[in-house]
Amino acid sequence: EVKIALDSKPDLDTSGSYNWAHAFGKALTEAGMEVREMPRGSVGNESEKFDQVSTGLLEVSLSDVRAIAQVEPFIYGVRLPYIFDDITHMDRVLKAGNIFDRVNEKLAEQDAVLLALAPLGPSSGVITTNAVVRSPADMANLRMRALDDAQIAMYQAWGSSGTIVPWGEVPAGLQTGVIDGYLNSPFVPVMFGQTDFVKNFSDAGVIIPLRAVIVSKLWYDGLSEADRAAVDQAVEVADAAVRVWQTEASERGLTALEEKGVTVQRLTKEERAAFREASKAVYNSGLMPAEDVKVWTELSDSNR
Amino acid sequence: MRPGPTGGDRPMRNVVIATSNSVHWFVRRVAVLAVCLMFFTVMVQIIARYVFSSPPVWTEDVARYAMVWTGLLGATLSFKTRSDAVLMDSVFPKRPHILAFVAEAIQSAAVLIFVLPVVYFCFIGLRGGFAKGYLARQSGLTADTLGIPMVWISVSVPLAMIIILLHLAARWAGDAPDEIQETNLD
Amino acid sequence: MWFIPIIFIILLISGTAFAYLMGAVSVLTFVAVDKTQFLSILPQRIFAQLDVFAFMAMPLFILTAEIMSRAGVTRSLIDFAMSIVGRFRGGLGHVNILTSVFFAGISGSAIADSAALSRTFVPEMKARGYDPYYAGAITAASSMIGPIIPPSIIMIIYGGLTGASVAALFIAGVVPGLLLAAALMLLNAVIAAAKGHPGGKSDDLPRFIPSLLNAAPALCLPVVILGSLVFGLATPTEGSAIAVLFALLAGQFYKGLNLRMIFDAVEATAKMTGTIFIILAAISVLGYLAGQLGWSGALANWVDSFGLTGTKYLFFLVGIFLIAGMFMDTPVALTLLIPLFAPQAMEQGISPIQLGIVLCFNLCVGLITPPLGKCLVVVSALTNLNYWRLAYAALPFIAVQVLLLLSLVYWPEISLTLPRFFGFSVD
Ligand code: NA
Ligand code: NA
Numbered sequence A: 001e002v003k004i005a006l007d008s009k010p011d012l013d014t015s016g017s018y019n020w021a022h023a024f025g026k027a028l029t030e031a032g033m034e035v036r037e038m039p040r041g042s043v044g045n046e047s048e049k050f051d052q053v054s055t056g057l058l059e060v061s062l063s064d065v066r067a068i069a070q071v072e073p074f075i076y077g078v079r080l081p082y083i084f085d086d087i088t089h090m091d092r093v094l095k096a097g098n099i100f101d102r103v104n105e106k107l108a109e110q111d112a113v114l115l116a117l118a119p120l121g122p123s124s125g126v127i128t129t130n131a132v133v134r135s136p137a138d139m140a141n142l143r144m145r146a147l148d149d150a151q152i153a154m155y156q157a158w159g160s161s162g163t164i165v166p167w168g169e170v171p172a173g174l175q176t177g178v179i180d181g182y183l184n185s186p187f188v189p190v191m192f193g194q195t196d197f198v199k200n201f202s203d204a205g206v207i208i209p210l211r212a213v214i215v216s217k218l219w220y221d222g223l224s225e226a227d228r229a230a231v232d233q234a235v236e237v238a239d240a241a242v243r244v245w246q247t248e249a250s251e252r253g254l255t256a257l258e259e260k261g262v263t264v265q266r267l268t269k270e271e272r273a274a275f276r277e278a279s280k281a282v283y284n285s286g287l288m289p290a291e292d293v294k295v296w297t298e299l300s301d302s303n304r
Numbered sequence B: 001m002r003p004g005p006t007g008g009d010r011p012m013r014n015v016v017i018a019t020s021n022s023v024h025w026f027v028r029r030v031a032v033l034a035v036c037l038m039f040f041t042v043m044v045q046i047i048a049r050y051v052f053s054s055p056p057v058w059t060e061d062v063a064r065y066a067m068v069w070t071g072l073l074g075a076t077l078s079f080k081t082r083s084d085a086v087l088m089d090s091v092f093p094k095r096p097h098i099l100a101f102v103a104e105a106i107q108s109a110a111v112l113i114f115v116l117p118v119v120y121f122c123f124i125g126l127r128g129g130f131a132k133g134y135l136a137r138q139s140g141l142t143a144d145t146l147g148i149p150m151v152w153i154s155v156s157v158p159l160a161m162i163i164i165l166l167h168l169a170a171r172w173a174g175d176a177p178d179e180i181q182e183t184n185l186d
Numbered sequence C: 001m002w003f004i005p006i007i008f009i010i011l012l013i014s015g016t017a018f019a020y021l022m023g024a025v026s027v028l029t030f031v032a033v034d035k036t037q038f039l040s041i042l043p044q045r046i047f048a049q050l051d052v053f054a055f056m057a058m059p060l061f062i063l064t065a066e067i068m069s070r071a072g073v074t075r076s077l078i079d080f081a082m083s084i085v086g087r088f089r090g091g092l093g094h095v096n097i098l099t100s101v102f103f104a105g106i107s108g109s110a111i112a113d114s115a116a117l118s119r120t121f122v123p124e125m126k127a128r129g130y131d132p133y134y135a136g137a138i139t140a141a142s143s144m145i146g147p148i149i150p151p152s153i154i155m156i157i158y159g160g161l162t163g164a165s166v167a168a169l170f171i172a173g174v175v176p177g178l179l180l181a182a183a184l185m186l187l188n189a190v191i192a193a194a195k196g197h198p199g200g201k202s203d204d205l206p207r208f209i210p211s212l213l214n215a216a217p218a219l220c221l222p223v224v225i226l227g228s229l230v231f232g233l234a235t236p237t238e239g240s241a242i243a244v245l246f247a248l249l250a251g252q253f254y255k256g257l258n259l260r261m262i263f264d265a266v267e268a269t270a271k272m273t274g275t276i277f278i279i280l281a282a283i284s285v286l287g288y289l290a291g292q293l294g295w296s297g298a299l300a301n302w303v304d305s306f307g308l309t310g311t312k313y314l315f316f317l318v319g320i321f322l323i324a325g326m327f328m329d330t331p332v333a334l335t336l337l338i339p340l341f342a343p344q345a346m347e348q349g350i351s352p353i354q355l356g357i358v359l360c361f362n363l364c365v366g367l368i369t370p371p372l373g374k375c376l377v378v379v380s381a382l383t384n385l386n387y388w389r390l391a392y393a394a395l396p397f398i399a400v401q402v403l404l405l406l407s408l409v410y411w412p413e414i415s416l417t418l419p420r421f422f423g424f425s426v427d
Helices: A018-032 A045-053 A065-069 A075-080 A087-094 A097-111 A148-158 A167-176 A187-191 A216-220 A225-259 A269-283 A290-302 B010-050 B056-080 B100-121 B136-138 B156-172 C004-012 C016-034 C036-051 C053-070 C074-085 C089-106 C110-127 C132-143 C152-164 C168-195 C206-231 C236-253 C259-293 C295-304 C310-326 C329-345 C352-368 C374-383 C386-393 C393-412 C411-423
Strands: A001-005 A035-038 A059-063 A113-117 A125-128 A141-147 A161-164 A181-184 A200-202 A211-216 A261-265
Touching: A001 A018, A018 A059, A018 A113, A018 A211, A035 C386, A045 A059, A045 A065, A045 A113, A045 A211, A045 B136, A045 C036, A059 A065, A059 B100, A065 A075, A065 A211, A065 C310, A075 A211, A087 A097, A087 A113, A087 A141, A087 A161, A087 A225, A087 A290, A097 A113, A113 A225, A113 C168, A141 A148, A141 A167, A141 A187, A148 A161, A148 A269, A148 C089, A161 C132, A161 C236, A167 A181, A167 C053, A167 C236, A181 C386, A200 C236, A211 A216, A290 C295, B010 B056, B010 B156, B010 C053, B010 C206, B010 C236, B056 B156, B056 C036, B056 C053, B056 C259, B100 B136, B100 B156, B100 C004, B100 C016, B100 C036, B136 B156, B136 C036, B156 C036, C004 C016, C016 C036, C016 C074, C016 C259, C053 C110, C053 C152, C053 C206, C053 C259, C074 C089, C074 C110, C074 C206, C089 C110, C089 C132, C089 C386, C110 C132, C110 C352, C110 C374, C132 C168, C132 C352, C132 C386, C132 C393, C152 C168, C152 C259, C152 C329, C152 C352, C168 C206, C168 C236, C168 C352, C168 C393, C168 C411, C206 C236, C259 C295, C295 C329, C310 C329, C310 C352, C329 C352, C352 C393, C352 C411, C374 C386, C386 C393, C393 C411
Parallel strands: A001 A035, A001 A059, A141 A161, A141 A181, A200 A261
Antiparallel strands: A059 A211, A113 A211, A125 A181, A125 A200
16 A cells, blocks of 8 residues: 655645655556545645655655755755746756755655655745835835744845744734735745735745655555555656646745735746845755755756 | 552662652753743743834744754643643542542652653654664754754753653652642633 | 444553543544554654644643642632622622632632632621632632633633644633623522522621722733733733743732742643643543544534534534533533534534534533532542532523533524724634
8 A cells, every 4th residue: 555645635736746756656556556546634734744755654654845855955955945937947956066966866865756846836036014025126115924044044035024923823923913914936826825814925936845656665665566666657757747736836925915905016037036146045044065056057058 | 649569678768759850950941041041031022022123033943943942842831730621530549548549640650641652752763773864854844943952942841841751650669749739721 | 343432441441641532542442443554653753742832821821820820819809899789688609609700710620619619608707697609609600701711721722632722722712711701690690699699798798899909910810811802912921921920929918828839830840731731631532533433524514414504503503512511521511522613513603612602611611510520529628528519509500501502503693703803804
């Protein structure tokens, strides 16, 4: 039995990672394997999912990228702002840099294998309660919710400020004014019912939100050759499916917001470039080792 | 209470009780420090946010880990002082009736059944023995904002469980709390 | 599988502590269903389920109450309540209830309230001609206001288990807590009129202004906590740290605190946190088992088979929790039942905040319902009153509490209006 630990509600409309998991599971089932989707939370939180993958009790997990970073921080390059223009650019970079091989070398020590990076949804934009954001300067007086110190550095580079707030406290924080906004995919305010107080979305395309598909090395290595080929094939099928979904969802995410009364700022190429330029400072803020940043930027530039 | 046979190897039993008592003495102080650490880091967080408007990222993690240490060490304090919440008082007669020992043996069995597997799997992995136990797995991971190995935080789990086992052994060696008082949680 | 229930009963009747009872039963179930290898998740499971952001507010709110009560704040609260409602017929009954309202603002626990107030109120009410059982019953019944008005330990546990906002829960508890106090006072007034209970003479009551000034530091604490939550100045955790700081300062105002008292308060806090954490740890193992074996799904199907939706489903839950409350401690019932029932309730479209208020209220009623009414036990032990006669005397109060509980289920607005007004998302 192949257990797939999900990270989101099993909703094909709004969840990119579920699209991945669904296509993957379907392909495995067709190849004659028994698949079981484990609902979000049923095998525990992020750290528990990773631990169970590494002990072989869980075969497949859709995990936070952070789960890999605690073993190999190099992966955080995928979260550098504007490192990828779009998902096809990301695919070229990952392939050219042999990123998966590099990461898997370290992950092997934890008996885990990274099989794919699945987009959670369309590219992240700036979500705010009141402020209309079309340029970094528009954010000067805002206090943004940050996920970690990397995001704080990014807001500071934009001339704004960030404060770390756990996701559970975000709705209250937005309503009480502890924070003025956060960075996420356009589906998120709709999914979490925040459109009563979230009023603006700026399509800044900062990062592609990603989930790491991690599998147990014990399970993967223990598969028969035919089964492993089936799994590899299923990864390709799922990767392709989620990319088709993402293209279609990009515009739908924005109109879904508009239907809920959220103003969407569709930024021009030049306006996005202003954010991109301001973000450069983050690259050298010392959060990632300089040589890692160099690897990522060179790969990114040479594969545009 | 003093379960177990009277007489016999008194010195050995005294050693167990004395060890349990000194560990308890020490843990009380560490637990107090953990609560204080929690209080001070949260205060730092507030001050940093409002006075310097630059929140350090590590405060939340330090406070949370201090809470985990507080709770797990607190669990040993609760066990040692027999303050754990009980659903139902024992229906068996009180000491020195022989059935009282049966009840105490059953209670101890429950503690062992729960705690021993936890301790075992802290050190031994499903596959790969010592090298793949929980602590070994954790030592390969790094706490996000602190940059220290996770194992320094997660080691609280086996430590608390082993201390509980020690206090259990002391119970059978004849350790009696000064006064039994249940902790009130609700 | 068949022997698991038998082992459960054997452990239960031997007086095994709840945490180890549940832990042992869970471990044995893993073995019984041939999932022994999954026991290797135990250490990680325990750590992960305790390493929860929402729980952080718990130790520091416990510490606040420990410091405040050591500083001798109780007397000033009683005096102040006396100066307001002491003169009415059944005055001491009213004072008893109002003191619990004030006490609720510094303590998140009903047991702490009954323990602190029963030794004062029961003898005093008896001396003034009240039936001691009536005095004990009203003390136990009004102590339930403690965990409903913020801060509240059980609401923090609920928030940690469900992911509901603790700040919103705290604010949502204010109106039901005050309504509870009002309902109990109304009942007390009716009974006082029927039985001719005495009222205090206004000349021997404490004067309003001096007693207000004396009680002010303790009365300010809930205002500080709630204010910082309402205006988004602090998270509940930060609020709890501010509360500790405040208690340390206020303590100087009362009897004064020395280092010994502070150490004792902190140690008691660690121990109490530990008592709760070991239960959470054991229950988390059971929760994992439920996920692996698909129990939650089975339970959901079972509940679905009744065809209950929305509010009807909540009434059904209230029934289950009332029965559970009769036999279990509040946090024990909470940790055991919330992970099983809360997800379905939320799928039914019930607000997690309303659900939290209803279920916490619900389980608190269990504190004065026999056979196991923890507050009745405390009052009975501290005042040497017969437990069953005390339970009998509590019946009218239980009736009022159940009526209010049903109103909370039927009218979600009672709980949700205030948090909505302050901009909290309650859906
Ligand atoms: Na309270
Ligand atoms: Na009272």
